Amino acid sequence: MEExxxxxxxxxxxxxxxxxxxxxxxxxxxxxxxGMIPLDLPKAQRSAGEILKTQTIEIxxxxxxxxxxxxVSLAELKAELAGRNRKAPVLIRADRRINLQNFVSxxxxxxxxxxxxxxxxTQEGT
Numbered sequence: 364m365e366e367x368x369x370x371x372x373x374x375x376x377x378x379x380x381x382x383x384x385x386x387x388x389x390x391x392x393x394x395x396x397x398g399m400i401p402l403d404l405p406k407a408q409r410s411a412g413e414i415l416k417t418q419t420i421e422i423x424x425x426x427x428x429x430x431x432x433x434x435v436s437l438a439e440l441k442a443e444l445a446g447r448n449r450k451a452p453v454l455i456r457a458d459r460r461i462n463l464q465n466f467v468s469x470x471x472x473x474x475x476x477x478x479x480x481x482x483x484x485t486q487e488g489t
Contacts, residue, residue, distance in 0.1 A: 415451040418444065420473070422457040426465045441472045452480040 420440070421429040428435055430443055444453075453473055457466050471479055 383453060385460065415448060417452045417454055418447060419454045419456065420469060422461050422465055422469060423454070424458040424460050426461060428465075437468055440469065441476070444476050444478070449477050450480065451478070452482065453478050454482050454484055456484045466485065 378457055379481055401488070419429075421432070428437065428440055435443060455466075455469065455473070457469075470481075
């Protein structure tokens with residue numbers, strides 16, 4: 364028996380798959396654009412968990428360190444953070460003219476205490 368060569372490619376299954384994918388993308392993007400999926404949550408007497416407060420560390424131009432707007436030394440920073448929840452987010456705000464060693468010392472304290480949610484605040488610029 365003689366085999367026939369393909370003269371064309373059947374693209375109908377490809378178009379079907381692409382239309383399904385397009386439908387999925389458009390459906391999920393509408394949830395993302397609206398910001399949330401509407402839910403009617405059940406009521407409870409107690410909250411499901413502790414609300415984690417962001418710890419803000421600021422380093423100003425002369426090298427002084429502030430924890431939640433209160434001045435602290437590096438040793439005090441370590442002692443203060445040692446008693447905090449390790450899952451709480453930590454935001455580090457540093458003046459761009461500080462000594463790099465000051466920043467690395469603060470980051471070393473935060474990472475040494477096993478905080479996993481550490482963010483560095485920056486400013487959008489050109």
